[in-house]
Amino acid sequence: MGQGSSEFDLIARYFCLGVPSVWDSQGIGDDCAIVKIGETSVAITVDTVALGTHFFDDADPYTVGRKALAVNLSDLAAAGAIPRAFFLAISLPNADNAWLKRFSCGLQEEASRYGCALLGGDTTRTVSVNGMPASATMTITAMGEGQTLRTRQGAQVGDDIWVSGTLGDAYAALKMRWGHWTDSLTDYLASRMDTPTPRVALGQALNGLAHASADVSDGFLADLEHILERSHLGAKLNVDAFAISADLARLPRDRQLEAILTGGDDYELVWTAPKSARERIKALASDDCPLSLVGEIVAEGLLVEDASGRTVTYDRLGFDHFG
Amino acid sequence: MGQGSSEFDLIARYFCLGVPSVWDSQGIGDDCAIVKIGETSVAITVDTVALGTHFFDDADPYTVGRKALAVNLSDLAAAGAIPRAFFLAISLPNADNAWLKRFSCGLQEEASRYGCALLGGDTTRTVSVNGMPASATMTITAMGEGQTLRTRQGAQVGDDIWVSGTLGDAYAALKMRWGHWTDSLTDYLASRMDTPTPRVALGQALNGLAHASADVSDGFLADLEHILERSHLGAKLNVDAFAISADLARLPRDRQLEAILTGGDDYELVWTAPKSARERIKALASDDCPLSLVGEIVAEGLLVEDASGRTVTYDRLGFDHFG
Numbered sequence: 001m002g003q004g005s006s007e008f009d010l011i012a013r014y015f016c017l018g019v020p021s022v023w024d025s026q027g028i029g030d031d032c033a034i035v036k037i038g039e040t041s042v043a044i045t046v047d048t049v050a051l052g053t054h055f056f057d058d059a060d061p062y063t064v065g066r067k068a069l070a071v072n073l074s075d076l077a078a079a080g081a082i083p084r085a086f087f088l089a090i091s092l093p094n095a096d097n098a099w100l101k102r103f104s105c106g107l108q109e110e111a112s113r114y115g116c117a118l119l120g121g122d123t124t125r126t127v128s129v130n131g132m133p134a135s136a137t138m139t140i141t142a143m144g145e146g147q148t149l150r151t152r153q154g155a156q157v158g159d160d161i162w163v164s165g166t167l168g169d170a171y172a173a174l175k176m177r178w179g180h181w182t183d184s185l186t187d188y189l190a191s192r193m194d195t196p197t198p199r200v201a202l203g204q205a206l207n208g209l210a211h212a213s214a215d216v217s218d219g220f221l222a223d224l225e226h227i228l229e230r231s232h233l234g235a236k237l238n239v240d241a242f243a244i245s246a247d248l249a250r251l252p253r254d255r256q257l258e259a260i261l262t263g264g265d266d267y268e269l270v271w272t273a274p275k276s277a278r279e280r281i282k283a284l285a286s287d288d289c290p291l292s293l294v295g296e297i298v299a300e301g302l303l304v305e306d307a308s309g310r311t312v313t314y315d316r317l318g319f320d321h322f323g
Numbered sequence: 324m325g326q327g328s329s330e331f332d333l334i335a336r337y338f339c340l341g342v343p344s345v346w347d348s349q350g351i352g353d354d355c356a357i358v359k360i361g362e363t364s365v366a367i368t369v370d371t372v373a374l375g376t377h378f379f380d381d382a383d384p385y386t387v388g389r390k391a392l393a394v395n396l397s398d399l400a401a402a403g404a405i406p407r408a409f410f411l412a413i414s415l416p417n418a419d420n421a422w423l424k425r426f427s428c429g430l431q432e433e434a435s436r437y438g439c440a441l442l443g444g445d446t447t448r449t450v451s452v453n454g455m456p457a458s459a460t461m462t463i464t465a466m467g468e469g470q471t472l473r474t475r476q477g478a479q480v481g482d483d484i485w486v487s488g489t490l491g492d493a494y495a496a497l498k499m500r501w502g503h504w505t506d507s508l509t510d511y512l513a514s515r516m517d518t519p520t521p522r523v524a525l526g527q528a529l530n531g532l533a534h535a536s537a538d539v540s541d542g543f544l545a546d547l548e549h550i551l552e553r554s555h556l557g558a559k560l561n562v563d564a565f566a567i568s569a570d571l572a573r574l575p576r577d578r579q580l581e582a583i584l585t586g587g588d589d590y591e592l593v594w595t596a597p598k599s600a601r602e603r604i605k606a607l608a609s610d611d612c613p614l615s616l617v618g619e620i621v622a623e624g625l626l627v628e629d630a631s632g633r634t635v636t637y638d639r640l641g642f643d644h645f646g
Contacts, residue, residue, distance in 0.1 A: 019431070019434045019435050019438065019439065019440045019441065020440060021407070021408060021440035021442060022407055022438070022440070023407050023408055023440075023442075025408070025440070025442050030443075032443070033408075033410070033442040033443040035408065035442060037360045037361065037363050037365060037468070038360065038361040038362050038363035039361050039362070040360050040361035040363070042360060044410065044442065044443065044464075045443065046410040046411075046412045046443060046444060046445050046462075046464060047412070047445050048412045048414055048445050048447040048462070049447075050414055050447050050448070053447060053448055054447075084344070084345055084346050085344060085346055085348070085356075085358065087356070087367065087369040087464060088369070089369045089370070089371045089412075089462040089464075091371055091373055091414075091460050091462075108342075111342045112342050115342060115345070116342065117342045117343060117344035117345070117346075117348070118342065119344060119346075119348050119356040119358060119367070120353075120355070120356040120367065120368065120369060121369060122369050122370050122371050122462070124371040124372075124373050124376060124377075124460065125373070125376055137414050137447065137460055139369075139371070139412040139414075139445070139462040141367075141369060141410060141412075141464040145360070
């Protein structure tokens with residue numbers, strides 16, 4: 001889950017079925033559905049990765065396996081849930097054993113790291129196109145639980161806006177692989193695109209501290225917009241407050257900002273929290289995962305400034321598959 | 324879920340990850356995973372339908388929507404679960420509004436009929452091939468609950484073997500559409516292929532009566548084999564005991580048997596139950612859904628006979644995507 005805006009409109013337009021849920025739930029449009037099953041709050045998310053769309057055709061199947069699960073774990077992290085189980089639906093033109101073995105190896109590594117058990121799946125043969133990679137999709141449904149699960153809703157005026165990690169690295173790697181940016185791709189940037197780190201522990205640590213959160217999959221501004229829309233509020237941002245990786249820092253500033261604000265594919269967390277939680281949140285930062293206080297929730301609008309108070313403008317808001 | 328045998332081998336070989344589940348669960352290989360969440364038993368299933376594989380490219384999107392959900396509801400029925408919620412991951416080359424609207428209409432009708440609420444989803448753009456239908460896949464994760472959920476495991480020697488409905492109709496429709504069989508396709512047979520009826524109420528009514536069950540998606544013999552493998556037992560069948568539709572009855576007997584025993588795509592239920600439950604099970608039959616007592620569980624082997632005791636042999640065991 002975690003769709004771009006017009007992509008989500010598409011779902012909302014056609015798939016908001018009028019069937020009431022017996023299980024208490026928040027419905028469509030968040031990183032996870034939060035469903036009350038018995039006395040347990042369960043976060044459930046579904047995400048598909050497609051070769052040719054989310055990966056290059058010749059992507060290492062090991063990284064495909066890791067990332068296919070990581071993007072779902074990132075949704076669970078946004079909700080503050082403890083990962084418990086996942087289901088895999090894999091659609092392939094043919095059963096390429098070497099490819100599946102590597103894919104499974106990556107999947108297993110990621111599943112083990114976060115204690116998420118594979119409990120079922122389905123395999124489907126799809127119509128072949130240009131050999132196997134072209135039309136292969138992997139859909140993972142991941143489930144987690146927690147006592148106080150969190151959504152995009154609930155931000156309050158005056159909340160701090162925080163983001164984890166260094167945004168824009170994955171986007172920079174993509175632009176370099178595409179050849180749009182001629183800078184040479186570093187291992188670090190490549191790893192940030194290929195094997196993102198879902199912020200599972202951070203997501204849980206924010207339970208009781210954050211008011212609202214989302215994962216940064218579509219692009220920082222796009223994902224912040226999701227919080228603002230669901231909370232009916234606005235934001236004021238300082239673009240100079242974002243932590244930035246050494247590798248991204250070597251690029252021109254306009255490219256840095258494009259990558260940070262609109263890039264997507266980061267699988268970091270963005271959240272809002274009361275100022276009273278500021279010190280406790282700062283204490284959650286680490287060398288591997290800096291936390292940046294990048295703005296404040298306001299009543300309406302989206303104001304993006306630099307540290308000197310000058311307005312920064314952008315003409316696109318992150319990825320949008322069907323835009 | 325509900326895979327053909329070598330297709331399942333493929334999953335078992337690569338995806339039986341050694342991550343222990345905190346939630347008590349039965350693991351991979353059944354129609355549903357039965358997961359204990361808190362005090363609630365939850366059945367979870369994942370199934371993908373692909374245009375070009377499960378549907379003709381020009382299939383009416385209304386029937387695609389109905390069937391995409393029906394095949395998952397059928398898995399829940401096999402477990403005896405009450406449908407509660409589903410998640411939709413849809414991968415398309417482009418957003419064709421007219422197609423999506425019709426698809427959604429079918430999905431909504433099926434969801435309403437069985438009280439299954441759409442709680443989330445994901446949309447993904449896939450690489451285009453020959454216009455939209457060719458590489459479109461829809462993966463649905465469906466969840467249900469129940470007090471005494473049932474699996475393929477637990478059959479006992481001496482159990483009756485039962486099957487619902489009239490098998491083979493969907494297979495006959497497919498063979499006629501392919502032109503393999505030149506008989507003219509009737510509306511009845513077409514409807515059995517396009518809009519199968521998941522046996523949700525029957526599945527629940529069998530709670531406390533049936534020992535083991537599966538849905539008939541891969542073909543009767545293949546799905547019975549799943550029960551036999553999981554229960555480490557054999558079966559003796561009488562092919563003349565299967566209820567048969569008037570339309571299938573018009574075909575030669577060898578085609579009837581091929582369709583009934585190996586056809587697949589029926590979405591009926593096969594189950595085993597003690598002889599003591601026979602009268603209570605007979606009482607569950609209706610004009611729309613005859614129930615056939617087609618054999619008996621034995622210690623080992625699979626003996627297929629006709630009413631006169633002659634052995635019937637077949638050279639394939641239902642569908643197998645990666646066979």
